[in-house]
Amino acid sequence: MLGIWSVVTVSLAQITVTNVTFPALGDTLFFAFDATPNIQVVTPPGGNQNWDFSSLRPTFTQRQIFQEPAMGTAGNAFPNADLLYLNGAVENYLRITNQEVRLLGYFGTDPLGIGFNANIQYSPPIVERRAPMNFFDINQISTGLLFPFSPNLLPDSLLQRLPIRPDSLRIRLAISRLDVIDAWGNLTIPNQTYPVLREKRTTYQETRLDAKVPPLGWLDVTDIAIQALNLSTLGVDTTITYHFLNHISKEPIAIVTLDRAQANATLVQYKSNQLTTSMGQPQRESMQMTVFPNPASDEVYVRFNNTPPGQYYIKIYDLSGIEIRQYAVQITENQHEIKLNFNQMMPGIYVLRLADNQGITRAIRRIIKIGT
Numbered sequence: 001m002l003g004i005w006s007v008v009t010v011s012l013a014q015i016t017v018t019n020v021t022f023p024a025l026g027d028t029l030f031f032a033f034d035a036t037p038n039i040q041v042v043t044p045p046g047g048n049q050n051w052d053f054s055s056l057r058p059t060f061t062q063r064q065i066f067q068e069p070a071m072g073t074a075g076n077a078f079p080n081a082d083l084l085y086l087n088g089a090v091e092n093y094l095r096i097t098n099q100e101v102r103l104l105g106y107f108g109t110d111p112l113g114i115g116f117n118a119n120i121q122y123s124p125p126i127v128e129r130r131a132p133m134n135f136f137d138i139n140q141i142s143t144g145l146l147f148p149f150s151p152n153l154l155p156d157s158l159l160q161r162l163p164i165r166p167d168s169l170r171i172r173l174a175i176s177r178l179d180v181i182d183a184w185g186n187l188t189i190p191n192q193t194y195p196v197l198r199e200k201r202t203t204y205q206e207t208r209l210d211a212k213v214p215p216l217g218w219l220d221v222t223d224i225a226i227q228a229l230n231l232s233t234l235g236v237d238t239t240i241t242y243h244f245l246n247h248i249s250k251e252p253i254a255i256v257t258l259d260r261a262q263a264n265a266t267l268v269q270y271k272s273n274q275l276t277t278s279m280g281q282p283q284r285e286s287m288q289m290t291v292f293p294n295p296a297s298d299e300v301y302v303r304f305n306n307t308p309p310g311q312y313y314i315k316i317y318d319l320s321g322i323e324i325r326q327y328a329v330q331i332t333e334n335q336h337e338i339k340l341n342f343n344q345m346m347p348g349i350y351v352l353r354l355a356d357n358q359g360i361t362r363a364i365r366r367i368i369k370i371g372t
């Protein structure tokens with residue numbers, strides 16, 4: 001049964017969200033994620049509402065520590081950044097003003113999820129937060145990027161599938177987003193209720209791939225790449241998320257991602273009131289594991305960086321924590337990539353855990369399996 005939506009409220013007045021909720025240097029924000037939520041979020045626009053998300057259960061947790069941009073690998077590439085935070089192995093660079101929190105770009109996995117690291121800069125930056133925010137506010141943003149890269153960065157297993165041999169490749173990304181504060185009321189998550197504004201974000205994203213082929217020049221090879229490389233990250237996609245924002249908490253109280261039918265929640269990120277991770281600098285993984293493509297259908301490639309030769313194990317878990325499969329992996333000086341067969345696995349979200357021969361976890365990644 002879906003979560004309860006009641007007309008009974010705790011607060012009788014809408015709030016205004018100001019820039020006191022913007023992150024600052026040294027802040028640590030705590031989040032939990034429910035990848036199998038059973039909640040009702042798509043209620044009609046309007047005020048004085050109650051949303052009951054008390055049934056949320058953490059599939060995994062995360063903390064965000066905001067630090068000096070100079071501490072990042074790509075800090076020099078973002079001279080205007082005020083803050084840096086890590087999301088896994090991805091470095092996110094922010095610019096903070098009195099009115100906006102802007103995502104300048106990031107350093108981490110490429111936009112196609114192929115498996116190489118990239119320095120991505122948005123033009124113009126993406127607005128992540130605004131102030132002040134009130135009921136009925138409407139904002140639009142448009143951004144994009146053009147990212148050229150060498151075909152040599154493609155794994156040989158993918159490059160050999162292309163029917164062409166390009167001199168260069170480039171990713172073209174266009175993003176437009178409509179943000180509407182369409183409701184206000186009270187939101188209950190595990191252990192607490194908060195007065196909130198609800199912001200509906202509708203994001204339209206188009207990702208194309210070009211190839212430079214002599215003597216023809218640049219050609220759009222998106223359709224070829226979708227078929228030959230099975231890259232589901234290419235093409236046009238529409239995503240709807242609901243952001244529930246409080247006027248005191250720096251963490252969004254909840255961010256809900258809807259399915260393609262725009263009816264049911266598929267993932268909820270929410271403020272963790274029970275996470276007690278100690279303060280300090282985030283620990284970078286000594287070993288890096290990249291999975292691609294992600295989302296994936298039948299085949300998944302796993303690439304290892306900074307991984308000493310030896311015996312390792314990749315264990316795959318579903319979101320209830322049940323181990324689905326286990327693979328023994330022998331890493332050598334010349335073997336840094338393996339292929340896993342996912343064609344017998346049901347669509348859903350899975351966790352890949354890399355462990356050494358003593359059972360110590362060295363890296364964890366999430367991957368989405370889609371239907372073929």
